[in-house]
Amino acid sequence: MANIVNYISEAFEELKSNVTWPEWSEVQRLTIVVAVFSIVFALVTWGVDEMCAKSIAGIFNLIKS
Template structure:
Protein backbone atom coordinates (compact mmCIF):
# COMPACT_ATOMS: atom_id res chain seq x y z
CA UNK A 1 0.00 0.00 0.00
CA UNK A 2 2.91 2.34 0.69
CA UNK A 3 4.04 1.96 -2.92
CA UNK A 4 0.67 3.16 -4.19
CA UNK A 5 0.65 6.19 -1.90
CA UNK A 6 4.25 7.00 -2.87
CA UNK A 7 3.36 6.69 -6.58
CA UNK A 8 0.40 9.07 -6.22
CA UNK A 9 2.49 11.53 -4.23
CA UNK A 10 5.23 11.46 -6.86
CA UNK A 11 2.65 11.95 -9.62
CA UNK A 12 1.29 15.10 -7.94
CA UNK A 13 4.82 16.42 -7.40
CA UNK A 14 5.57 15.84 -11.08
CA UNK A 15 2.40 17.69 -12.12
CA UNK A 16 3.24 20.66 -9.89
CA UNK A 17 6.91 21.08 -10.76
CA UNK A 18 7.66 19.57 -14.17
CA UNK A 19 4.54 20.08 -16.31
CA UNK A 20 4.21 23.27 -18.36
CA UNK A 21 0.56 24.25 -18.36
CA UNK A 22 -0.97 26.34 -21.14
CA UNK A 23 -2.39 29.76 -20.39
CA UNK A 24 -6.12 30.33 -20.07
CA UNK A 25 -6.14 32.39 -23.29
CA UNK A 26 -4.56 29.50 -25.21
CA UNK A 27 -7.06 27.04 -23.79
CA UNK A 28 -9.94 29.27 -24.88
CA UNK A 29 -8.47 29.74 -28.37
CA UNK A 30 -7.89 26.02 -28.86
CA UNK A 31 -11.37 25.21 -27.58
CA UNK A 32 -12.92 27.55 -30.15
CA UNK A 33 -10.77 26.02 -32.92
CA UNK A 34 -11.83 22.50 -31.93
CA UNK A 35 -15.50 23.51 -31.76
CA UNK A 36 -15.39 25.10 -35.22
CA UNK A 37 -13.55 22.11 -36.69
CA UNK A 38 -16.11 19.76 -35.12
CA UNK A 39 -19.03 21.67 -36.62
CA UNK A 40 -17.39 21.80 -40.07
CA UNK A 41 -16.53 18.10 -40.02
CA UNK A 42 -20.04 17.22 -38.84
CA UNK A 43 -21.60 19.24 -41.66
CA UNK A 44 -19.28 17.60 -44.20
CA UNK A 45 -20.19 14.13 -42.92
CA UNK A 46 -23.89 14.99 -43.05
CA UNK A 47 -23.51 16.28 -46.61
CA UNK A 48 -21.70 13.16 -47.85
CA UNK A 49 -24.22 10.93 -46.07
CA UNK A 50 -27.12 12.78 -47.70
CA UNK A 51 -25.43 12.60 -51.10
CA UNK A 52 -24.90 8.85 -50.87
CA UNK A 53 -28.43 8.27 -49.53
CA UNK A 54 -29.89 10.16 -52.50
CA UNK A 55 -27.61 8.31 -54.93
CA UNK A 56 -28.60 4.93 -53.53
CA UNK A 57 -32.29 5.85 -53.54
CA UNK A 58 -31.99 6.88 -57.19
CA UNK A 59 -30.12 3.68 -58.05
CA UNK A 60 -32.76 1.45 -56.41
CA UNK A 61 -35.54 3.45 -58.09
CA UNK A 62 -33.90 2.67 -61.43
CA UNK A 63 -33.81 -1.03 -60.55
CA UNK A 64 -37.50 -1.07 -59.61
CA UNK A 65 -38.60 0.63 -62.82
Protein backbone atom coordinates in the same frame (compact mmCIF):
# COMPACT_ATOMS: atom_id res chain seq x y z
CA MET B 1 -1.59 -0.77 -2.25
CA ALA B 2 1.29 1.45 -1.14
CA ASN B 3 2.71 1.32 -4.66
CA ILE B 4 -0.52 2.73 -6.10
CA VAL B 5 -0.63 5.58 -3.58
CA ASN B 6 3.04 6.33 -4.23
CA TYR B 7 2.45 6.34 -7.99
CA ILE B 8 -0.50 8.74 -7.69
CA SER B 9 1.38 11.13 -5.39
CA GLU B 10 4.39 11.14 -7.72
CA ALA B 11 2.11 11.78 -10.70
CA PHE B 12 0.57 14.82 -8.98
CA GLU B 13 4.02 16.10 -8.06
CA GLU B 14 5.08 15.71 -11.69
CA LEU B 15 2.04 17.69 -12.84
CA LYS B 16 2.76 20.49 -10.38
CA SER B 17 6.48 20.86 -11.00
CA ASN B 18 7.34 19.70 -14.53
CA VAL B 19 4.30 20.41 -16.71
CA THR B 20 4.05 23.77 -18.47
CA TRP B 21 0.41 24.78 -18.40
CA PRO B 22 -0.90 27.10 -21.14
CA GLU B 23 -2.27 30.55 -20.43
CA TRP B 24 -6.04 30.86 -20.02
CA SER B 25 -6.35 32.96 -23.21
CA GLU B 26 -4.58 30.25 -25.21
CA VAL B 27 -6.89 27.60 -23.75
CA GLN B 28 -9.93 29.64 -24.79
CA ARG B 29 -8.56 30.23 -28.30
CA LEU B 30 -7.75 26.57 -28.85
CA THR B 31 -11.13 25.51 -27.47
CA ILE B 32 -12.83 27.72 -30.05
CA VAL B 33 -10.63 26.25 -32.81
CA VAL B 34 -11.57 22.71 -31.76
CA ALA B 35 -15.27 23.59 -31.54
CA VAL B 36 -15.30 25.19 -35.01
CA PHE B 37 -13.39 22.28 -36.52
CA SER B 38 -15.79 19.81 -34.91
CA ILE B 39 -18.81 21.63 -36.32
CA VAL B 40 -17.28 21.85 -39.81
CA PHE B 41 -16.29 18.17 -39.73
CA ALA B 42 -19.79 17.19 -38.57
CA LEU B 43 -21.37 19.20 -41.40
CA VAL B 44 -19.06 17.64 -43.99
CA THR B 45 -19.81 14.17 -42.66
CA TRP B 46 -23.55 14.90 -42.74
CA GLY B 47 -23.26 16.19 -46.34
CA VAL B 48 -21.39 13.11 -47.54
CA ASP B 49 -23.91 10.88 -45.75
CA GLU B 50 -26.82 12.69 -47.43
CA MET B 51 -25.16 12.40 -50.86
CA CYS B 52 -24.57 8.68 -50.37
CA ALA B 53 -28.14 8.13 -49.15
CA LYS B 54 -29.60 9.98 -52.15
CA SER B 55 -27.31 8.11 -54.55
CA ILE B 56 -28.31 4.74 -53.12
CA ALA B 57 -32.00 5.73 -53.17
CA GLY B 58 -31.61 6.78 -56.81
CA ILE B 59 -29.97 3.49 -57.75
CA PHE B 60 -32.74 1.53 -56.03
CA ASN B 61 -35.37 3.63 -57.84
CA LEU B 62 -33.70 2.84 -61.19
CA ILE B 63 -33.63 -0.87 -60.35
CA LYS B 64 -37.23 -0.84 -59.14
CA SER B 65 -38.58 0.93 -62.22
